[in-house]
Amino acid sequence: MGVERANAYLLGTSPYPPAYIRAPFQKTDPDPFGHSTMNYLSVERVGKRFGPRQLFEDISFGLERGQKMGLLARNGAGKSTLLKCIAGLDKPDTGIITFRKDIRVAYLQQDVHMSSAASLVDEVLDNNDPVSIAIRAYEHALAKHSDDLQQAIDRMEEVHAWDHEARIKGILHLFGLEDLEQPVNTLSGGQQKRLALAKTLVTKPDLVILDEPTNHLDMDMIEMLEDELSAPGMTLLLVTHDRYFLDRVCDEIVELESGELHRFKGNYSYYVEKRAALDEVRDATQDKLRSLVRHELEWIRKMPRARGTKSKSRVDAFYDMKEEASKKFDKEDVSLEIIGNRLGGKVIEARNLTKSYGEKKIVSKFNYSFKAGDRFGIVGSNGIGKSTFVDLLIGRVQPDAGSTSMGDTVVLGYFDQKGLQLKEDRRVLDVVRDIAEIIPMSKGRKITAGQLLERFLFSKEQQQHWASTLSGGERRRLHLCTVLMKNPNVLILDEPTNDLDIPTLNALEDFLAELNVCLLVISHDRFFMDKICGRLLVFEGNGHIKEFVGNYTELRERKRVEKLRLSQANAQARSAAVEAAQQEKVEKPRTKKLTYAERLELEKLDTEVPEMEERKEKLTASFAEAGIGHEELLKRGAELEALIKELESKSERWLALTEKAEGE
Numbered sequence: 001m002g003v004e005r006a007n008a009y010l011l012g013t014s015p016y017p018p019a020y021i022r023a024p025f026q027k028t029d030p031d032p033f034g035h036s037t038m039n040y041l042s043v044e045r046v047g048k049r050f051g052p053r054q055l056f057e058d059i060s061f062g063l064e065r066g067q068k069m070g071l072l073a074r075n076g077a078g079k080s081t082l083l084k085c086i087a088g089l090d091k092p093d094t095g096i097i098t099f100r101k102d103i104r105v106a107y108l109q110q111d112v113h114m115s116s117a118a119s120l121v122d123e124v125l126d127n128n129d130p131v132s133i134a135i136r137a138y139e140h141a142l143a144k145h146s147d148d149l150q151q152a153i154d155r156m157e158e159v160h161a162w163d164h165e166a167r168i169k170g171i172l173h174l175f176g177l178e179d180l181e182q183p184v185n186t187l188s189g190g191q192q193k194r195l196a197l198a199k200t201l202v203t204k205p206d207l208v209i210l211d212e213p214t215n216h217l218d219m220d221m222i223e224m225l226e227d228e229l230s231a232p233g234m235t236l237l238l239v240t241h242d243r244y245f246l247d248r249v250c251d252e253i254v255e256l257e258s259g260e261l262h263r264f265k266g267n268y269s270y271y272v273e274k275r276a277a278l279d280e281v282r283d284a285t286q287d288k289l290r291s292l293v294r295h296e297l298e299w300i301r302k303m304p305r306a307r308g309t310k311s312k313s314r315v316d317a318f319y320d321m322k323e324e325a326s327k328k329f330d331k332e333d334v335s336l337e338i339i340g341n342r343l344g345g346k347v348i349e350a351r352n353l354t355k356s357y358g359e360k361k362i363v364s365k366f367n368y369s370f371k372a373g374d375r376f377g378i379v380g381s382n383g384i385g386k387s388t389f390v391d392l393l394i395g396r397v398q399p400d401a402g403s404t405s406m407g408d409t410v411v412l413g414y415f416d417q418k419g420l421q422l423k424e425d426r427r428v429l430d431v432v433r434d435i436a437e438i439i440p441m442s443k444g445r446k447i448t449a450g451q452l453l454e455r456f457l458f459s460k461e462q463q464q465h466w467a468s469t470l471s472g473g474e475r476r477r478l479h480l481c482t483v484l485m486k487n488p489n490v491l492i493l494d495e496p497t498n499d500l501d502i503p504t505l506n507a508l509e510d511f512l513a514e515l516n517v518c519l520l521v522i523s524h525d526r527f528f529m530d531k532i533c534g535r536l537l538v539f540e541g542n543g544h545i546k547e548f549v550g551n552y553t554e555l556r557e558r559k560r561v562e563k564l565r566l567s568q569a570n571a572q573a574r575s576a577a578v579e580a581a582q583q584e585k586v587e588k589p590r591t592k593k594l595t596y597a598e599r600l601e602l603e604k605l606d607t608e609v610p611e612m613e614e615r616k617e618k619l620t621a622s623f624a625e626a627g628i629g630h631e632e633l634l635k636r637g638a639e640l641e642a643l644i645k646e647l648e649s650k651s652e653r654w655l656a657l658t659e660k661a662e663g664e
Helices: 003-010 079-087 120-124 130-144 149-158 162-174 189-202 219-229 243-249 268-302 309-325 386-393 428-433 449-455 472-484 502-514 526-532 552-586 596-622 630-662
Strands: 021-025 039-050 053-064 068-073 094-100 105-108 207-211 235-239 252-257 260-264 348-357 360-370 375-379 401-406 412-415 438-440 446-448 490-494 518-522 535-541 544-549
Touching: 039 079, 053 079, 053 094, 053 235, 053 252, 053 260, 068 079, 068 243, 079 105, 079 207, 079 235, 105 189, 120 130, 120 162, 120 189, 130 149, 130 162, 149 162, 162 189, 162 219, 189 207, 189 219, 219 243, 243 268, 243 526, 252 268, 260 268, 348 386, 360 386, 360 544, 375 386, 375 526, 375 552, 386 490, 386 518, 412 472, 428 449, 428 472, 438 449, 446 449, 472 502, 502 526, 518 526, 526 552, 535 552, 552 630, 596 630
Parallel strands: 021 094, 068 235, 068 252, 105 207, 207 235, 375 518, 375 535, 412 490, 490 518
Antiparallel strands: 039 053, 039 094, 252 260, 348 360, 348 401, 438 446, 535 544
């Protein structure tokens, strides 16, 4: 079943569910877990095997209306597979998946491939309801300056489609999709993922299922998506490696570990705290069990062969205890290590570097000499040219003007956003052996390709699997392995965090934090950038690149303060203009008398205007408070703007009535 057919059933436009998805339960049905009957989704004892490997088994959980759940697991543990089973793209081996009656569900898969030649607006509005038909006709007529435009406008009025049309354009603009007539198959992979995400939100589903929604989004888009998904009433099930996103959006974390599900009622910060405490208790319990097993083993060895009933029960209890003590948990971390080849004084030097594509300027007269120990994060909106910039630095792309040069001692490691191009007939072990059979490590040590793969959590069994069968995260981990095994001293990472699980990200961050190389990182992962980059190259558009000393969070705070100052300056300018206008009107005498109604109005304004002035001063002062969130800042700004507008109107009216009263 394709994504279109699955979403057709989930969104209620097709009555034919997959066989394992039970008919939606009614309001009067008992919830399978004994919770309230407001469950939107129930997953009951679901299991799935992939070849010889059991991904998960006997998984059960429910999702209630308004709940926002994040699903965590290591790469290859089955996160995406579980979401596909819920969405109807895959079939579980065991168990039942149930949706509540009459709810609309939308699913965004991790990898999106669109081959349709339809326009962007046709793809987003692919339903045949009257509103969708009217909006499609209007947008096409508008783009082509058609004679049917007035007819399309009349139809929009008739079906009341303007609000929905504004929402669609707003969401598409949010994800950087402006040309509604552009054919879908001409969009880049990242643009197609953003289009699929926009389409998911446009449908206004009751339940949204998202697999790595932040991939291919720039940081501004991610923060706006956080605001969209944090709205009250939105019900959400998502897989993401973005820890800030999990922390700000989700109110429950579910972890899939060793085929079992663990639930944590809180955001990501709460999960980290409780997970650490749980690991500590579990380790202590395991140590105690192992000690008891050793003690019982001695008793069993000394016990005579003839066993009574009590002895047999003790033996049975021993084997149960031994099994529990032998349990293995997913605690292994990726082990990263490189030699750290000596790096000379010259690393990468750019002189008057300039590049454009048509009228679009990527970089203009950029000058910088990168040195050993430099750790730069590269930030900017999607499509602004960050990847092209690093390709210019290393000579993959030729500049229009200027030049770049690289030092003789440079050993370059480039983690490309495109990833490994894996052949169908290559096993995981062959991919590494094609580069080197023996890999030199620090202090003169050497390890084999197989041993290196084990450090990257590929077991001996997995090393024999076809590389083309790896999950998205496993492919990224293998790619990272092939880059680091070359022992680079200049490391360029272009979106390294996409699809990597959180334990691998933590290991990579700790490794990079201690690494003495020249490091350039392009990433939309704000947590990752904050942890490893203390300086930024900020793409401001039109070829301008500005250096900023500080991490990404500090950059956002600087921009927030600058925006606040600009808002205050504009408010002061408007206030000064009002005062000047008032002064000008004061100088003009009034001769007409006030009516009775005008006297009452003036008395009311005598009270209201000072009160509004006081409110404006307090609201303006509140912008200087520490710790104001982005959403609260926007809210206060809108309130201040509305207040100033109203105050201007009432002040002018008060002034006019006052002048008229004085002229009596």
